[in-house]
Amino acid sequence: MALTVVGSAASHAQDRSGFEAKIEYCKTCHGLSAQGYRGWFPMPRLAGQQPQYLENQLRAFLEHRRTNPVMANAAHGLSSAMIASLATHLKNLDPKPIGGAPRGSLAVGKRIYEEGLPDSNVPACAACHGSDGKGQNEIPRLAGQLYEYTVGQLAGWTKTRGSATDTSAIMAPTSHNLARSQVEAVAAYVSYMQ
Ligand code: HEC
Ligand code: HEC
Numbered sequence: 001m002a003l004t005v006v007g008s009a010a011s012h013a014q015d016r017s018g019f020e021a022k023i024e025y026c027k028t029c030h031g032l033s034a035q036g037y038r039g040w041f042p043m044p045r046l047a048g049q050q051p052q053y054l055e056n057q058l059r060a061f062l063e064h065r066r067t068n069p070v071m072a073n074a075a076h077g078l079s080s081a082m083i084a085s086l087a088t089h090l091k092n093l094d095p096k097p098i099g100g101a102p103r104g105s106l107a108v109g110k111r112i113y114e115e116g117l118p119d120s121n122v123p124a125c126a127a128c129h130g131s132d133g134k135g136q137n138e139i140p141r142l143a144g145q146l147y148e149y150t151v152g153q154l155a156g157w158t159k160t161r162g163s164a165t166d167t168s169a170i171m172a173p174t175s176h177n178l179a180r181s182q183v184e185a186v187a188a189y190v191s192y193m194q
Contacts, residue, residue: 019082019086022082022086025074026046026086029070029074030046033095034047035095035098035144036098036145037098042152043146043149045097045098045144045145046090047090048090048091049087049090049135049140050136050137051088051091052087054087054090056166066160066161066165068160095144097192097194098144099191100191101147101191102147102188105188106188108186109186109187109189109190113125113126113189114126120177122174125190128170138165143194144190144193144194145191147188147191150183154183157172157176158175
């Protein structure tokens with residue numbers, strides 16, 4: 001009996017230190033508060049991200065449905081329990097956006113975000129991502145996301161994420177119908193949302 005208790009306390013402590021080591025590893029790239037980081041590649045913000053979305057993406061990296069060699073490697077071997085713990089921890093972080101996006105087209109970006117571009121068949125982003133940009137369930141938070149990362153995702157959607165998840169096809173027409181300058185405008189706008 002006593003032995004069982006000791007054993008379970010020890011394995012609990014081990015789980016805990018496994019988690020701490022793992023989240024520290026994630027933060028070497030994604031930033032100390034998971035606010036994102038401008039490195040060799042843009043490391044996206046994970047802070048405040050919707051757990052359901054985050055879990056979907058980690059599984060997609062693990063199973064090579066979302067193609068990215070860096071994250072396929074970083075996600076390697078993550079258990080379902082670890083993925084859930086990481087997602088819960090990250091959801092509760094709330095650092096300020098890192099900023100640094102060009103400010104010239106913020107008004108255009110705001111209009112696209114709130115109203116879409118009816119003539120180009122682009123729906124209002126707010127309709128799904130929320131008027132505060134926080135997302136819900138499998139729809140990601142965009143608020144405070146790194147400008148360069150968002151531009152890259154929208155520009156390369158079909159290639160890297162076209163059939164990555166059950167919900168990834170939803171974004172395909174929107175990513176096609178936005179011109180480059182419109183992608184840049186809306187990416188800059190959301191990067192400053194708190
Ligand atoms: C060596 C650097 C590195 C490490 C370590 C790393 N990541 Fe990443 N991560 C990246 C890069 C780069 C991307 C962007 C991939 C892309 O462009 O598709 C990314 C993307 C992601 C995404 C997708 C974000 C989104 O908004 O769709 C998630 C989720 C993620 N990482 C979680 C993690 C977790 C959890 C860990 C720790 C287990 C981790 N990462 C460790 C570099 C890293
Ligand atoms: C019909 C609902 C819907 C609308 C409208 C919509 N999105 Fe999305 N968006 C989604 C879903 C769902 C995902 C997650 C897809 C997945 O599973 O990979 C997503 C993902 C994204 C991502 C990837 C985020 C990340 O962290 O990698 C970006 C960027 C994005 N959307 C931008 C936009 C922009 C900009 C608009 C408006 C022009 C927009 N979306 C309109 C549903 C929508």
